[in-house]
Amino acid sequence: MNCKTALTIVSMFVLSYTHAQETNSPKFGKGLFNLTGKDSTWSMNMSARMQFLATAEWDSNKEGLYNPSSSMLVRRARLKFKGFAFSPKLKYKLEIGMSNRDISGASEHTGNAPRYILDAVLKWNFYQNFELWFGQTKLPGNRERVISSADMQLVDRSLLNKRFNIDRDMGMQLRHHFNLSDKFVVREALAFSQGEGRNVTVGNLGGHQYTAHLEFLPFGLFEGNGDYKGGDLKREKTPKLAIGMSYDFNNNAVKTRSNQGQYMVNDAGYYETNISTFFVDAMFKYKGFSFMGEYASRDAEDPFAKNSDGTPVLDSKGKQVVVEVGNALNLQTGYLFDKNWEISARYTNIALNKNITGKDIENQYTLGLSKYIIGHKLKVQTDVSYLDIPTATNQLMYRLQVDIHF
Numbered sequence: 001m002n003c004k005t006a007l008t009i010v011s012m013f014v015l016s017y018t019h020a021q022e023t024n025s026p027k028f029g030k031g032l033f034n035l036t037g038k039d040s041t042w043s044m045n046m047s048a049r050m051q052f053l054a055t056a057e058w059d060s061n062k063e064g065l066y067n068p069s070s071s072m073l074v075r076r077a078r079l080k081f082k083g084f085a086f087s088p089k090l091k092y093k094l095e096i097g098m099s100n101r102d103i104s105g106a107s108e109h110t111g112n113a114p115r116y117i118l119d120a121v122l123k124w125n126f127y128q129n130f131e132l133w134f135g136q137t138k139l140p141g142n143r144e145r146v147i148s149s150a151d152m153q154l155v156d157r158s159l160l161n162k163r164f165n166i167d168r169d170m171g172m173q174l175r176h177h178f179n180l181s182d183k184f185v186v187r188e189a190l191a192f193s194q195g196e197g198r199n200v201t202v203g204n205l206g207g208h209q210y211t212a213h214l215e216f217l218p219f220g221l222f223e224g225n226g227d228y229k230g231g232d233l234k235r236e237k238t239p240k241l242a243i244g245m246s247y248d249f250n251n252n253a254v255k256t257r258s259n260q261g262q263y264m265v266n267d268a269g270y271y272e273t274n275i276s277t278f279f280v281d282a283m284f285k286y287k288g289f290s291f292m293g294e295y296a297s298r299d300a301e302d303p304f305a306k307n308s309d310g311t312p313v314l315d316s317k318g319k320q321v322v323v324e325v326g327n328a329l330n331l332q333t334g335y336l337f338d339k340n341w342e343i344s345a346r347y348t349n350i351a352l353n354k355n356i357t358g359k360d361i362e363n364q365y366t367l368g369l370s371k372y373i374i375g376h377k378l379k380v381q382t383d384v385s386y387l388d389i390p391t392a393t394n395q396l397m398y399r400l401q402v403d404i405h406f
Contacts, residue, residue, distance in 0.1 A: 153230025207251030
């Protein structure tokens with residue numbers, strides 16, 4: 001983080017504190033401070049979190065492990081501001097990333113500037129159960145991506161999320177929920193976005209992106225929004241189930257993974273093609289046991305990037321640039337023991353279309369162990385993963401991560 005950014009953040013804090021009528025320090029994990037305006041027309045909660053990650057990796061074959069490597073880094077370091085403005089019906093959220101991994105990806109499309117802003121969004125509850133969101137935030141895609149990186153059951157998200165998620169974008173979302181019965185809850189979301197991903201400054205390239213999400217909770221709401229948190233830390237007293245479906249259409253997309261991946265640059269500017277992504281997922285929790293399953297599928301109208309004369313667009317290695325079409329499956333489960341130790345396991349299958357992408361099937365198996373000291377706010381997590389690729393080098397990975405969230 002440069003000096004100017006640091007001074008800006010400190011100035012925001014000092015000014016807010018000076019002009020606030022009430023200040024109080026929440027308990028650990030609930031933020032650094034709460035502010036309320038003199039006339040109660042605004043509020044602010046500020047929080048901070050860090051993740052420290054150590055990783056060791058080996059290549060693997062029938063003869064054993066070789067080619068070891070290791071790294072240690074600050075995986076995430078973030079500040080979050082949230083509250084309401086003018087009325088409790090108008091909420092806001094601002095999340096800033098400061099670690100190298102948080103701000104990476106600068107290019108001419110982002111003004112060659114670090115990508116500090118993760119979320120900057122207004123949420124207006126304008127009528128009954130309807131909310132209108134405007135700004136940059138996560139699209140209503142796969143469940144694992146919507147779950148905060150602060151609330152994960154394992155050290156990090158799965159390969160399904162890495163290859164298929166639609167992440168954040170700038171635009172508008174309309175959200176609504178209603179009850180079919182006393183317990184049965186239905187949620188809907190529609191999103192209209194730029195289709196380029198977060199922090200893009202060059203404007204819209206190609207067409208726009210349209211996302212629809214539908215979710216069913218037949219046994220009622222999860223305790224503490226547990227349908228979007230890893231593990232059953234609330235130890236649900238009755239079975240709870242959430243089933244979600246999302247469909248995303250990116251019109252004239254210019255990236256290899258909808259609004260993610262590399263730009264398909266050709267001799268005329270950018271290659272454009274329609275890309276569709278479909279997700280279906282489920283979350284189940286009961287008395288410390290949890291299960292999450294996700295399926296993802298991506299297709300494109302014409303996945304082969306071409307120049308204006310029909311010749312293929314080649315990358316720096318001389319391979320044709322293509323949309324990463326295919327599907328993936330992720331299954332994840334865990335059990336929380338009495339003293340807040342949790343053992344968890346995950347299986348992920350990535351099956352990109354080999355005839356198009358040239359990539360083989362990948363299977364990853366992960367076993368994890370977590371100690372929740374103060375829930376997700378202070379925890380130590382470790383996992384070991386084995387990646388099996390039939391025609392390539394297999395890999396073994398060990399990770400250890402410490403999370404602290406004020």
